[in-house]
Amino acid sequence: MKSQYAIIGGTGVYESLFTSEKICVETEFGDIELDISDVQGNSIVFIARHGKQHAVPPHRINYRANLKALQKLGVKHIFATAAVGSLNPEYPSGSLVLLTDFLDMTKQRHLTFFDGSADGVKHVNMDDPYCRNLRKLFRMKANKNNVNFKGDAVYVCTDGPRFETEAEIKMMRLLGADVVGMTSVPEVVLAKELGMCYASVGIVVNMATGMESGPIQLEEIDEMLSQKKETINRMFLEIFSQKPDQRKCFCADSIVSL
């Protein structure tokens, strides 16, 4: 079974919405379970980043297996969601933001498919880490829908699973971060290494540590996500039904071999 389009559902957003066929894809990094649905003649792959039971914490996600499995199915376009904490007072809880760039503060993740040997030394261009065409299509769709879309955001990725300290959040603000999460790196990088278009929508579920008085409330996070998930997935599906291709971006041509 082949499919050009995929949705990577982050925390609380995994749901295939339609009748789907479950499949298991074997990769050299591990086996991945996915769902494929036929949505009005368009085949869409759904993958739960943290596993369907939400049992895999951010630092243990097998990012390379997830992305390889999508590549094996023929996926060229991915929309992802990411629950994020906000460092930007203009992006309160409940906002949707479009990730445009990232700061990588992870320390112990497998960040690449380009591990040398027979493949030689390869690099990947990061001019547009998140696909400019998918971002444009999402922005247009969000502005037409009443979805509390606030704008572009720089994402800082931490290993987690702990939240950040107040001092760390102060430092991240100074460095230019708008939102913080634990999963977009290396996912966005691996997609680009495979020549895929990848865009991600951040769902602000809390203000980051120290941005508001009082501790982060986990029940509020759950509530926020269940309110947003269906709308966001429907927007992704509507965009995929327009059959975006790779002619309006450079994602398929980002590898630099030396």
Ligand code: HPA
């Ligand atoms: N920090 C890191 N990751 C997160 C947060 C946060 O405050 N909220 C949701 N994911």
